[in-house]
Amino acid sequence: MDATYWTRLLASEYTGRKFLIVSESLAGATSLVRFLAECGAQRPFILAATEGMGELPDPADAEWALLVTTGKTHMGLIRSFLESVTNLPAEVEAQIDAWDPSDIAEVLDGFLAAESLVAGRHHYGTRPQAWLDLEDKMVIDQLWDLAAVRRAPSAIVSVAGSEIDQVLGDLDWGAGTVWVADNTEGWHGGAEYLRWVQSGADASGARDWFATRCERVRIMPFLEGIPCSVHGFVFPDDVAAIRPIEMLVLRKAGTTEFRYVGTASFWDPPPYHREVMRDLARRVGRALRAEYEYVGGFTVDGVMTRDGFLPTELNPRMGAGIRRALRGLPDLALAAINRALIAGVDVAYRSREFERMLLQAADGARSGIGFLMVDAFPDVKQEFNVVLSGGQARLARPGETPEATITWDRGSPSGSVAVRPDPDQVPVGVSIAPWIVRGFEVADRVWELGLPQFTAAEDLHG
Secondary structure, three states, X not given: OOOHHHHHHHHHHHOOOOEEEEOOEOHHHHHHHHHHHHOOOOOOEEEEOXXXXXXXOOOOOOEEEEOOOOOOOHHHHHHHHHHHHHOOOHHHHHHHHHHOXXXXXXXXXXXXXXXXXXXXXXXXOOOOHHHHHHHOOOOHHHHHHHOOOOOOOOEEXXXXXXXXXXXXXXXXXXXXXXXXXXXXXXXXXXXXXXXEEOOHHXXXXXXXXXXXXXXXXXXXXXXXXXXXXXXXXXXXXOEEEEEEEEEEEEEEOOOOOEEEEEEEOOEOOOHHHHHHHHHHHXXXXXXXXXXXXXXXXXXXXXXXXXXXXXXXXXXXXXOOOHHHHHOOOOOOOHHHHHHHHHHOOOOOOOHHHHHHHHHHHHHHOXXXXXXXXXXXXXXXXXXXEEEOOOOOOEEOOOOOOOOEEEEEEEOOOOEEEEEEEOOOOOOOEOOOHHHHHHHHHHHHHHHOOOOOOEEOOOOOOO
């Protein structure tokens, strides 16, 4: 069985229908536009923040509007974009109404959208609010208990109170503690609302920083090891569990900050720990379905420590790392499967075959990328071949086989630096985070962008 089974299975759900696509970038909507065309849907309309990087949709296949977004961080840009989508400029609403005069279009949204109307149109396959509420890092313990999840201890305390000082000693396992904010300012991710506290001065600075952003923080021991996630899909009759994916969460030197820069599938934990993570995903998926009538994709994030995987959070949605499994499945319309599950479409999903296919693809076609937002962007895209292994960090010499590329290009709304390791040059099983760190070092020397210094997590099983 191949990916075309699910495309054919769901094609009739889209035939003849009209859709308004919400996507952070135009390039990010290209595959969806192609899928809709294959299913016989009408020509869609795209709301995006930027063109993005990669192949853009053909204007003959889709109409679009780019919305103005602001923000100096990834979270700031996401929130600005979502605000723009729910408060569209009059000229964009008029453009949508001209495209959809009969008001029949439905919204295919990004993973963070709520059930609010967009240009007066209703959503298709959007998560209910009860599932969105699970994004709050303060509420996970009930689910962990239902699924019998082994984890590190934690405490949820008021930023303004004295409890922080009382719990730090108990929760410090020797390398400090990690604090994460509640959802006072809304959903957050990408490690932007995390702080690594190792001293009294760190604690004082963290308390001041969090005080302007949230009411409570969740505090856990700092866990040394590879940040990683395991993806699951909840079907009405089963839970599919995919392989562990490395999360490229770097430590920003001289600060208490982390920086999430991407995902990769080159790294492998020991086989025993891999299966423990997959079993955990199945148990969490069953608990989600039983407690919240949940269906669709989710991830459990955590750290592969010396003593095994310890989870830190749940993402009740498809995580970014699932793209690593899709590299070997370019024809699989995974988002369409996810939306159909949420919308209650009753078809033969064949969850066991689906799981086997994703596992084989993820194990067989490894990939990864590290990226950073930067203030400046070039007039034209710049790219160089580099060598990064063996502790090296330099441009590839003429005639030398490169191990990765570094790219400086326009992002949203400023610039973006990316490090793309060549899958044919990366040994299977290794953490790619040190390569990404060295790639950023080369990029900073070449383009003088003033990038921060980073360090990578230690693979305690490597």
